[in-house]
Amino acid sequence: MNILIFGPPGSGKSTHSRTIVEKYSLVYISSGDLIRKEIERKSSLGREMEAYLSRGDLIPDTIVNTLIISKLRRQRENFILDGYPRTPEQVIVLENYLFDHGIKLDLALEIFIDEDTSVERISGRRICPNCGAVYHVKYNPPKVPGVCDVCGSRLIQRADDREEVVRKRYRIYTKNMGPIIKFYRAKGIYVRVDGDGTIGEVWKRIQPLLDYIHSREEKRKEHE
Ligand code: ZN
Numbered sequence: 001m002n003i004l005i006f007g008p009p010g011s012g013k014s015t016h017s018r019t020i021v022e023k024y025s026l027v028y029i030s031s032g033d034l035i036r037k038e039i040e041r042k043s044s045l046g047r048e049m050e051a052y053l054s055r056g057d058l059i060p061d062t063i064v065n066t067l068i069i070s071k072l073r074r075q076r077e078n079f080i081l082d083g084y085p086r087t088p089e090q091v092i093v094l095e096n097y098l099f100d101h102g103i104k105l106d107l108a109l110e111i112f113i114d115e116d117t118s119v120e121r122i123s124g125r126r127i128c129p130n131c132g133a134v135y136h137v138k139y140n141p142p143k144v145p146g147v148c149d150v151c152g153s154r155l156i157q158r159a160d161d162r163e164e165v166v167r168k169r170y171r172i173y174t175k176n177m178g179p180i181i182k183f184y185r186a187k188g189i190y191v192r193v194d195g196d197g198t199i200g201e202v203w204k205r206i207q208p209l210l211d212y213i214h215s216r217e218e219k220r221k222e223h224e
């Protein structure tokens with residue numbers, strides 16, 4: 001089975017993607033990870049993308065399409081795609097790629113949370129610039145406020161985790177995903193899952209759906 005997963009900032013989709021990858025032997029392709037890697041390499045493409053992100057803006061379609069499609073080309077396994085497509089232009093590029101290669105999407109899964117939940121989860125995040133440890137002021141606080149438990153460094157808030165940037169990211173997400181959700185709903189593969197609650201609670205909503213699709217695909221393969 002091939003899956004698209006999406007959700008507003010803080011929906012927990014990356015965490016759930018990792019569980020899905022393990023349980024159903026899929027390849028995880030994350031636009032965020034690919035973008036981060038490119039930024040860490042400090043390539044000219046990476047620096048260009050960093051400038052967009054620090055303003056809370058989306059990266060242009062042509063750049064994202066190039067990153068994702070070249071990744072899809074390099075692997076032939078079933079996949080879960082996280083954070084892509086985000087615009088109608090990206091949908092068209094992806095659909096053309098899948099059509100040309102005879103690949104079928106089985107599920108477009110949205111893990112949904114409202115704007116205030118998104119802000120609470122993201123703007124409370126603190127990271128250690130020295131060792132990379134991640135904290136949350138409410139859900140996973142360090143022993144001493146503002147100080148890393150592991151190495152004693154001063155914790156920071158990432159620029160795109162600030163409340164006003166999160167609200168902007170949330171609204172961009174909602175605005176951009178509207179027509180995409182409509183498209184996948186018309187194809188009959190869109191499912192929205194409530195992302196409120198703990199990771200375990202949300203997973204209990206996702207798993208039956210994936211088990212059902214997985215067993216359906218296994219049966220279909222048997223009949224081929
Ligand atoms: Zn640290």
